[in-house]
Amino acid sequence: MSTHVIDSLEFARTGQELQDKVRVAQLTRLVDSLFDAAGNLRFTLCGGYDAERRPRLNLRVExxxxxxxxxxxxxxxxxxxSESSLLVLTGKAGGETARIDDLDGIPANPQTDVQALVEDEVLLALPxxxxxPEGECNAAAKTTQDGAASPFAVLAKLKRQ
Ligand SMILES: [Zn+2]
Known part of the structure; x- marks a missing residue:
């Protein structure tokens, strides 16, 4: 687990791939809207081109x-x-942003903070x-006190999938 800074355009052009984990506690903007800062998020970032030969980053967070x-x-x-395809916007092609459709775009930046991309992805995915569910509020509170939602329980659950 560490911080990653990439050159977003270079990463896409050369088809690089990056997989790592980030502690939820490190994502301070996200933690603000959570119950606690427990757990980790795994992410995979893949560079490449879309069908129209535009550089893009595919980001998956789990x-x-x-x-x-x-x-x-x-x-x-x-x-x-959550999974997103992020178009790397070079700003060179004039009408580029008009053709993005429903894709998200990020600026071409040699100092792109991957952790911030992961955090944005999760923030957008939050309900x-x-x-x-109706009638389950008190039961859930008890479960939390028992510590059933420990990182180890989460890990065991992920391994079963
Ligand atoms: Zn509740």
Whole structure:
């Protein structure tokens, strides 16, 4: 686990791939909207070109985080499984942004912070008003006190998948 800085355009052009984990606690903007900072997120970043020969980065983020239930304010385990194709915007082609469609774009930047990309990806994937299913708020609060949502429990769950 470490921080990664890449040249986004070079990374895409040369088809590089990066896999690592990041501690949720390191993602301070994300932690603000969570119940706690427990857990890790795994990410895979792949460079390449899309069908129109435009440089892009494919980012996949997976892991479990603890959201705060908007009804009981208790911990609500949430499985992150998010994937995006990020167009690397060079700014050279004039009408480029007009043809992005529903793709997300990031600027070509030799100092792209991968951790920030991962954090943005997760922030966009979060439900707006997370809640336990009806009638399960108190039960979930007890589970949290028992420590059932420990990193080891999460890990065991991931291994079973
Ligand atoms: Zn609840």
């Amino acid at each position: 892991g479990e985080i603890n959201l705060r239930c908007q009804r009981c304010l208790g911990s609500l385990a949430y499985q992150v499984a 707006i008003a997370p809640r336990h």
